[in-house]
Amino acid sequence: MARQPTDLLRDPHLGSRGFLQEVERAFVGLHPQPSMPIRDGSGPFAVRTAAPTLGEHNSEILSEFLGLSDTEVAQLASEGIIGASMASEKLAKSSCREHV
Structure with missing residues (x-):
């Protein structure tokens, strides 16, 4: 069952x-x-x-293990490559804005 x-x-x-x-x-x-x-x-x-929550350890992993600088991590976040919300949430929000 x-x-x-x-x-x-x-x-x-x-x-x-x-x-x-x-x-x-x-x-x-x-x-x-x-x-x-x-x-x-x-x-x-x-x-x-x-x-962990989605993206909770992004900065630690990318900087400590992969050696990225704070600037590089911030750039990834600003480009939407990394983040703390699901891609489907972002798509739904942008889709709603297009229809308003």
């Missing part, structure tokens, strides 16, 4: 195993985050941090 993702929030077995843990997420607040599906003892591994 296929289940909807929202069904997992109320699943008694997952609840008893502590599979979903509440984690503070940027822009959302408390959010259920799955923990590791394996156990090393009786309890679940603690979720140490929430998953």
Whole structure:
């Protein structure tokens, strides 16, 4: 039987195993985050941090690992090559502006 993702929030077995843990997420607040599906003892591994938001680590990755300067990273952002919003959101907003 296929289940909807929202069904997992109320699943008694997952609840008893502590599979979903509440984690503070940027822009959302408390959010259920799955923990590791394996156990090393009786309890679940603690979720140490929430998953990153879109583009959250762009500057760190591009500068620290790829050696780009702050100016180069800013240029990529100004050209829309990198960012923190989905491309579909940008397209939808620009499409709405064209029809106004």
